[in-house]
Amino acid sequence: MAYMITDECTACGVCPQVCPNNAIWEAAPIFHINTWLCTECLGFAGAPQCVEVCSANAVVLAAVAVLDHRRRPFSGVKV
Numbered sequence: 559m560a561y562m563i564t565d566e567c568t569a570c571g572v573c574p575q576v577c578p579n580n581a582i583w584e585a586a587p588i589f590h591i592n593t594w595l596c597t598e599c600l601g602f603a604g605a606p607q608c609v610e611v612c613s614a615n616a617v618v619l620a621a622v623a624v625l626d627h628r629r630r631p632f633s634g635v636k637v
């Protein structure tokens with residue numbers, strides 16, 4: 559499993575600074591997570607750091623994003 563960034567992202571630029579795996583990058587207009595690099599911060603912190611710092615609540619588990627996509631299509635989600 560990995561985390562993903564939804565189109566709720568405001569591109570504040572904070573989450574890349576806390577990711578231990580450099581898994582987050584800017585791909586205008588929003589940021590994205592490389593799901594191959596995301597380890598959910600296991601072994602680094604007790605909680606996913608990108609989720610902790612995101613004031614827009616734009617970071618979600620990939621499985622949750624897929625389920626939500628079925629209810630309300632995102633415009634900016636990329637794996």
Ligand code: SF4
Pocket residue numbers: 561576577578579580581582591595596597598599606607608609
């Ligand atoms: S959960 Fe942790 S490893 Fe995964 S993208 Fe967020 S900060 Fe990086």
Ligand code: SF4
Pocket residue numbers: 563566567568569570571572573574589608611612613614615616617
């Ligand atoms: S912290 Fe949240 S709003 Fe800011 S760039 Fe990351 S995902 Fe986007």
